[in-house]
Amino acid sequence: MPISSEAGQMPLISVTDLDVRFGSDDEIVHAVRGVSFDVAEGETFGLVGESGSGKSTVLRAMSGLNADWTGSIEIGGTLLGRVRGKPFYKRVQMVFQDPYGSLHPRHTVDRILSEPCQIHRMSDIDDRVSDVLVAVGLGPTFRFRYPHQLSGGQRQRVAIARALILEPEILLLDEPTSALDVSVQAEILNLLQRLKQERGLTFVLVSHDLAVIAHMCDRLAVMNAGRIVEELTVAQLRASEPAEAYTRQLLKASLGYDRSAAAGMESFD
Amino acid sequence: MIGANGGKDGALLTVEDLSVRFHTRTGIVDAVRNISFSVGREKVGIVGESGSGKTMTGRSVLRLIRPPGEITAKRMEFDGHDLLTLSEKQMRDIRGDRISMVMQDPKYSLNPVMTIGEQIAEAYRVHTGASFRDAKARAAEMLAAVKIRDPERVLSLYPHEVSGGMGQRIMIAMMLIPDPDLMIADEPTSALDVTVQMQVLAIIDDLVTQRGMGLMFVSHDLNLVASFCDRVIIMYAGQIVETCKASELDQAKHPYTRGLLNSLPRLDREPGPLPVLERQESWKTEPGVDAYFK
Ligand SMILES: Nc1ncnc2c1ncn2[C@@H]1O[C@H](COP(=O)(O)OP(=O)(O)OP(=O)(O)O)[C@@H](O)[C@H]1O
Ligand SMILES: Nc1ncnc2c1ncn2[C@@H]1O[C@H](COP(=O)(O)OP(=O)(O)OP(=O)(O)O)[C@@H](O)[C@H]1O
Ligand SMILES: [Mg+2]
Ligand SMILES: [Mg+2]
Numbered sequence: 001m002p003i004s005s006e007a008g009q010m011p012l013i014s015v016t017d018l019d020v021r022f023g024s025d026d027e028i029v030h031a032v033r034g035v036s037f038d039v040a041e042g043e044t045f046g047l048v049g050e051s052g053s054g055k056s057t058v059l060r061a062m063s064g065l066n067a068d069w070t071g072s073i074e075i076g077g078t079l080l081g082r083v084r085g086k087p088f089y090k091r092v093q094m095v096f097q098d099p100y101g102s103l104h105p106r107h108t109v110d111r112i113l114s115e116p117c118q119i120h121r122m123s124d125i126d127d128r129v130s131d132v133l134v135a136v137g138l139g140p141t142f143r144f145r146y147p148h149q150l151s152g153g154q155r156q157r158v159a160i161a162r163a164l165i166l167e168p169e170i171l172l173l174d175e176p177t178s179a180l181d182v183s184v185q186a187e188i189l190n191l192l193q194r195l196k197q198e199r200g201l202t203f204v205l206v207s208h209d210l211a212v213i214a215h216m217c218d219r220l221a222v223m224n225a226g227r228i229v230e231e232l233t234v235a236q237l238r239a240s241e242p243a244e245a246y247t248r249q250l251l252k253a254s255l256g257y258d259r260s261a262a263a264g265m266e267s268f269d
Numbered sequence: 270m271i272g273a274n275g276g277k278d279g280a281l282l283t284v285e286d287l288s289v290r291f292h293t294r295t296g297i298v299d300a301v302r303n304i305s306f307s308v309g310r311e312k313v314g315i316v317g318e319s320g321s322g323k324t325m326t327g328r329s330v331l332r333l334i335r336p337p338g339e340i341t342a343k344r345m346e347f348d349g350h351d352l353l354t355l356s357e358k359q360m361r362d363i364r365g366d367r368i369s370m371v372m373q374d375p376k377y378s379l380n381p382v383m384t385i386g387e388q389i390a391e392a393y394r395v396h397t398g399a400s401f402r403d404a405k406a407r408a409a410e411m412l413a414a415v416k417i418r419d420p421e422r423v424l425s426l427y428p429h430e431v432s433g434g435m436g437q438r439i440m441i442a443m444m445l446i447p448d449p450d451l452m453i454a455d456e457p458t459s460a461l462d463v464t465v466q467m468q469v470l471a472i473i474d475d476l477v478t479q480r481g482m483g484l485m486f487v488s489h490d491l492n493l494v495a496s497f498c499d500r501v502i503i504m505y506a507g508q509i510v511e512t513c514k515a516s517e518l519d520q521a522k523h524p525y526t527r528g529l530l531n532s533l534p535r536l537d538r539e540p541g542p543l544p545v546l547e548r549q550e551s552w553k554t555e556p557g558v559d560a561y562f563k
Binding site: 029051052053056097098149151152154175179180181182183184185187189190209211212215249253254256257258259261262267 | 293295318319320321324373417422425430434435438456459462464465467468474489491492493495496528529532533534536537540543545546
């Protein structure tokens with residue numbers, strides 16, 4: 001059972017008072033404002049919220065892609081610095097929202113997957129590449145293709161394969177299935193759950209699909225305009241018991257398109 | 270009711286026997302195989318698994334398939350124009366003016382070295398002949414219409430500085446500029462949260478119901494397509510395997526469509542492994558299910 005900090009067990013990930021700003025003096029965007037949350041080992045923690053609310057920015061600060069933040073980020077009790085070294089990336093990997101931008105356009109799938117292994121001086125690279133391709137449901141025929149020869153879903157599987165090949169403990173997943181059709185989404189969600197069980201992984205999952213969040217997560221935080229407005233368990237989400245009006249609107253909108261409901265949508269600032 | 274063969278007042282787009290083929294080093298990839306469909310002044314959803322040919326179908330209509338890709342069709346007609354025989358120049362006019370496409374990868378359709386404001390203003394100026402100043406003023410309004418907060422700030426950003434969902438809304442705003450007769454939207458709202466998605470779709474919906482625009486809506490979100498569209502085309506391995514009324518999608522008959530529906534996670538169902546599709550070779554050769562010929 002996932003337990004947050006209350007059991008006295010030390011969380012694997014602890015983010016405290018995270019603040020991220022973009023731009024300079026005259027035009028500062030305060031994208032993330034005092035965000036704090038803990039994630040226990042083996043837990044899946046969800047982040048949902050409006051487009052532009054800062055979800056990707058939180059993950060990018062955690063993964064070391066953006067060094068410009070304040071607050072503290074701890075993993076396994078160790079405070080992380082602004083710049084991360086190789087050992088960090090062996091432990092923590094990120095899957096990006098955008099499968100188009102995250103794969104090098106002129107590298108084959110084989111090279112995309114081999115390179116991180118070479119950087120980390122791993123052995124049996126050839127076997128690792130073929131195993132991970134099987135694990136994500138891509139056969140050997142895809143190994144020497146270039147990203148432009150793959151469909152959106154096939155690219156996302158390559159992106160997941162690249163994150164998995166280093167066998168990390170923590171995966172930061174930014175909308176990993178939003179570019180996928182539902183059958184591949186089911187395969188990828190099952191794959192992530194299976195890998196989590198087999199390898200004891202811990203996930204932070206960003207998604208705007210509440211059904212996906214409910215399926216995958218133990219707890220979630222709802223973000224709006226850079227802040228966490230509410231943290232709730234998935235049981236509370238399933239029972240439609242959010243405390244905040246913003247979360248209730250999110251639940252209503254996730255029931256499907258409704259022209260009259262669209263007219264009643266409010267913006268919460 | 271609108272039939273599979275077109276809108277009630279005649280089809281805007283009629284496609285017969287369209288195929289898209291890629292000649293690659295390892296052989297021929299049949300991305301789209303002999304499909305026929307039409308779109309009237311209505312919302313037609315195209316769903317199907319990854320790689321089933323949805324994007325290639327959308328791009329074919331605008332003849333945006335790059336070599337080694339090759340399009341063949343018996344007929345591809347848009348509002349009286351034979352899209353198969355138009356010159357490249359005439360095709361450009363159609364693309365800029367009458368048919369808009371929102372691409373699946375919005376940020377890659379934007380110019381990385383121009384600000385969002387410059388790009389929108391330029392597109393507006395080219396289209397309307399407005400002055401640059403007027404165009405700039407209109408650009409902010411267009412972003413506000415797609416529910417972007419603080420549009421003035423966003424106008425000064427470069428494409429790499431906007432979030433995924435903002436990029437999609439910027440593309441939609443730009444594609445609405447020419448007031449198109451037909452919009453082809455490829456996963457246009459996949460990165461939007463559900464509330465913003467609903468508001469952006471309402472804008473597109475109003476253009477269809479009030480101004481008679483036709484919409485080809487490519488999406489993998491079956492619940493969304495069922496609630497938003499009028500008709501649905503379901504694709505598998507480059508073919509159309511089923512067409513039905515969107516409101517009757519939950520009663521779809523084809524085992525592939527049923528498989529897609531069953532693979533959805535649901536808020537009202539406890540987690541556990543999701544059923545995944547067991548694909549059948551016979552789906553590639555059997556005739557599809559067409560709810561309109563029953
Ligand atoms: N490099 C950057 N420069 C300037 N502003 C940025 C940059 N990256 C992000 N932002 C701003 O920070 C805010 C949060 O963006 P972020 O990408 O984290 O949102 P998000 O919640 O992931 O949204 P989405 O659901 O659309 O992906 C937005 O207002 C965005 O414009
Ligand atoms: N340049 C190319 N060379 C070879 N095959 C290609 C090329 N471009 C696309 N394909 C293949 O064409 C098929 C159809 O691709 P398409 O992009 O239309 O799929 P899709 O239904 O839009 O999928 P997704 O939901 O993942 O976006 C896929 O099997 C893809 O691998
Ligand atoms: Mg994001
Ligand atoms: Mg596609």
